[in-house]
Amino acid sequence: MALTAQKIFLNLAVSDLDKTMAFYRAVGFEFNAQFTDQNAACMIVSEDIFVMLLVKDFFKTFTGKELADPSVTTEAIVAISADSREQVDEIADKALAAGGKPSNPPTDHGFMYVRSFQDLDGHLWEIMYMDQSAIAQE
Known part of the structure; x- marks a missing residue:
C-alpha cells in the first residue's frame, strides 16, 4: 500500500518571527493562532498544507544537525x-514589495508559468501556474 499523508507541515527556521510573519501576511497568508506563540507560527497555505515558521533556537531542539544558512x-x-x-504575478510582486528578494527570472514554458523569490531569511519559494488543458493536449 502506498503511503499517503493527510496533511503536510513544512518547518522553516527563521531569524525574526515577528518580521517573518509580517512579511508573509503582506504576501497574503494567514496564521493559525492556536499553533502560534513566541517560538513558532503556523502559516496556512491551504486546508491541508502548513508552514511552521520556527525561531532558530527552537528549531534546533528538533535536530542534532547544523542549520543551513538559507541566505x-x-x-x-x-x-x-x-x-x-x-x-x-500578484503573489510574487507582493513578496518582493514586502522585502523579499528576486530569485530567478520568470520562466514561461507555455503550459507552465513560474516566478520565484527569497523570503527574509533567504528561503527559496516558487509560485507556479500550470495550464491543465495545455498538458492534456500534449
Whole structure:
C-alpha cells in the first residue's frame, strides 16, 4: 500500500518571527493562532498544507544537525501552485514589495508559468501556474 499523508507541515527556521510573519501576511497568508506563540507560527497555505515558521533556537531542539544558512545555502525550494498566471504575478510582486528578494527570472514554458523569490531569511519559494488543458493536449 502506498503511503499517503493527510496533511503536510513544512518547518522553516527563521531569524525574526515577528518580521517573518509580517512579511508573509503582506504576501497574503494567514496564521493559525492556536499553533502560534513566541517560538513558532503556523502559516496556512491551504486546508491541508502548513508552514511552521520556527525561531532558530527552537528549531534546533528538533535536530542534532547544523542549520543551513538559507541566505547562502539552498536547503529546499518550496513550490506552491496558483490559480492563474495573474495570481503568480500578484503573489510574487507582493513578496518582493514586502522585502523579499528576486530569485530567478520568470520562466514561461507555455503550459507552465513560474516566478520565484527569497523570503527574509533567504528561503527559496516558487509560485507556479500550470495550464491543465495545455498538458492534456500534449
